[in-house]
Amino acid sequence: MISIGLVIVIALVAVGLGVFLGKIVFAKNTEKQVEDARARAEIIIKEAELKAETVKKERQLEAKERFVQLKAEHEKEVTERNRKVAEGENRIKQRETNLTQKEASLDKQLKENEQIKENLNKQLELIAAKKAEYDKHQEEHQRRLEKVAGLTAEEAKNQLLQSVRAEAENRALEIQQEIIEDAKQKANKEARKIVIQTIQRTAAEQTIENTVTVFNLETDEIKGQIIGREGRNIRAIEAATGVDLIVDDTPEAIVLSSFDPLRREIARLSLQRLVADGRIHPARIEEVVEKTRKQIEEQVMEIGERTAMELGVHGLHKELIRMVGRMRFRSSYGQNLLMHSRETANLCGIMAAELGLNPKLAKRAGLLHDIGKVPDEETELSHALLGAKLAEKYGENPAVVNAIGAHHDEMEMTFIISPIIQACDAISGARPGARREIMQQYIQRIKDLETLAGAYQGVEKAYAIQAGRELRVIVEADKVSDGDSDKLSFDIAQKIQTEMVYPGQIKVTVIREKRAVNIAR
Numbered sequence: 001m002i003s004i005g006l007v008i009v010i011a012l013v014a015v016g017l018g019v020f021l022g023k024i025v026f027a028k029n030t031e032k033q034v035e036d037a038r039a040r041a042e043i044i045i046k047e048a049e050l051k052a053e054t055v056k057k058e059r060q061l062e063a064k065e066r067f068v069q070l071k072a073e074h075e076k077e078v079t080e081r082n083r084k085v086a087e088g089e090n091r092i093k094q095r096e097t098n099l100t101q102k103e104a105s106l107d108k109q110l111k112e113n114e115q116i117k118e119n120l121n122k123q124l125e126l127i128a129a130k131k132a133e134y135d136k137h138q139e140e141h142q143r144r145l146e147k148v149a150g151l152t153a154e155e156a157k158n159q160l161l162q163s164v165r166a167e168a169e170n171r172a173l174e175i176q177q178e179i180i181e182d183a184k185q186k187a188n189k190e191a192r193k194i195v196i197q198t199i200q201r202t203a204a205e206q207t208i209e210n211t212v213t214v215f216n217l218e219t220d221e222i223k224g225q226i227i228g229r230e231g232r233n234i235r236a237i238e239a240a241t242g243v244d245l246i247v248d249d250t251p252e253a254i255v256l257s258s259f260d261p262l263r264r265e266i267a268r269l270s271l272q273r274l275v276a277d278g279r280i281h282p283a284r285i286e287e288v289v290e291k292t293r294k295q296i297e298e299q300v301m302e303i304g305e306r307t308a309m310e311l312g313v314h315g316l317h318k319e320l321i322r323m324v325g326r327m328r329f330r331s332s333y334g335q336n337l338l339m340h341s342r343e344t345a346n347l348c349g350i351m352a353a354e355l356g357l358n359p360k361l362a363k364r365a366g367l368l369h370d371i372g373k374v375p376d377e378e379t380e381l382s383h384a385l386l387g388a389k390l391a392e393k394y395g396e397n398p399a400v401v402n403a404i405g406a407h408h409d410e411m412e413m414t415f416i417i418s419p420i421i422q423a424c425d426a427i428s429g430a431r432p433g434a435r436r437e438i439m440q441q442y443i444q445r446i447k448d449l450e451t452l453a454g455a456y457q458g459v460e461k462a463y464a465i466q467a468g469r470e471l472r473v474i475v476e477a478d479k480v481s482d483g484d485s486d487k488l489s490f491d492i493a494q495k496i497q498t499e500m501v502y503p504g505q506i507k508v509t510v511i512r513e514k515r516a517v518n519i520a521r
Helices: 004-149 153-200 221-227 229-241 261-277 282-311 318-329 337-354 359-368 383-393 398-406 417-430 439-454 482-499
Strands: 212-216 244-246 253-257 459-465 470-475 507-512
Touching (some): 212 261, 229 244, 229 261, 261 282, 282 318, 282 337, 282 359, 318 337, 318 359, 318 383, 337 359, 337 417, 359 417, 383 398, 398 417, 439 470, 439 482, 470 482, 482 507
Parallel strands (some): 470 507
Antiparallel strands (some): 244 253, 459 470
8 A cells, every 4th residue: 555645745746747737838828929919019010000101191182282272372362462453553543644634624724713813803993993983973972962961971870860769769669658558458457357256256254363362351359360379370371371461450351462363262262261160270270271272273173174165175185274274363464364365265266267267276276375374383484485385295286386386476387377366365465454554664665665756867756645556756847758758657667566565556657747837017
């Protein structure tokens, strides 16, 4: 039997031989693969070189074709450019030829003009000679005329111009006066008709408001209660109402003094309640005055609503109704403001109806035209502009706003009802008895009226008569002619209209009287 060790040795030897033989086989296979790879690489390289050569030749051919194409395009551009240059040269040659022809024609025309100029100069010399001869004859003729007339030409011309100017001025003044008189007659006739009809159809109650109210008492004993201990009651009333209480020796009467009629009314009603109740002390006074003030506010709204309803003015803003009610306790030149506004509204409605306009819109504007006199707060604006601002604020019609703002010419009139409101306001305020005027203002206005007329040349005397509604001007007959009298009357009326403020209208009458006086002895 073979031993195990020998078997192992043999096995190891067999394994080693196997490994060695495997390496020899692997090496042979590797060398063969390398040779095959080299052969394939050489083939690929040869193919790449062939392709590169082919591409190179193709690129060369393309470059040659591109060169040929560019060369052909360049030659075409050069040919075109040469053609344009040739055409330009031809045009230049043609222009030169035309210029040459024109120069020849101009030379010919210049020669003809020179000949015409020579002929004109000869004719001008002939005309100058004839003119000199004519001037000589004219001077001779003028000397003969001056010798016959005894005046120089300049003197005669001045006299003629003066005569023509004076005649033209007189004629123009006569025509102007005729036109004005005709227009006045027609306008006055129609306006008088409308105004008279309007006034006749309106009968408004007129109330004169003063700055004091007399509160009547049953007995003089109540005066002591009103005054109170150490005057505390009267002080409380004055502090609560803003009205001065005058308690004097007048029997059974107390005078309430204040510029504000609304305050006086509150004080009067409060005193009436306090006296009727019998409890007069500071706390009670404040309570009663506060209740009375609320009552007056309600009364103001009621008056405003009733007035608007009676006049047929609907849709007024609440604040405007309150302002209309407050007018009941305001006065202007002694004329109650609410009565004045009602009267103006009625006049406006009638006049608008006569003229074929909207009477409701005119009534609305007439009622609201003086709301600027009862503002809640004082302002620097005039009552007309303030009233227009308030009306615009509370959504009134633009025509109403313009009529309110323009009724004293403080705003341009842009609606047809605006002059109607202005005229009716003047009718209501200027009619006899409507307003009272301070005596000093009245006297000063009369003096200013006479002074204005006396400043004109030729005026001897000037008298304002009929309460200042007519101005009679007496002129000196030697200094003022009949034609100048018409002009003087017109000028004075225009100056009064532009420089003075007055109610109604003023008639200007110029009187020219020539008197010849001799005494027989």
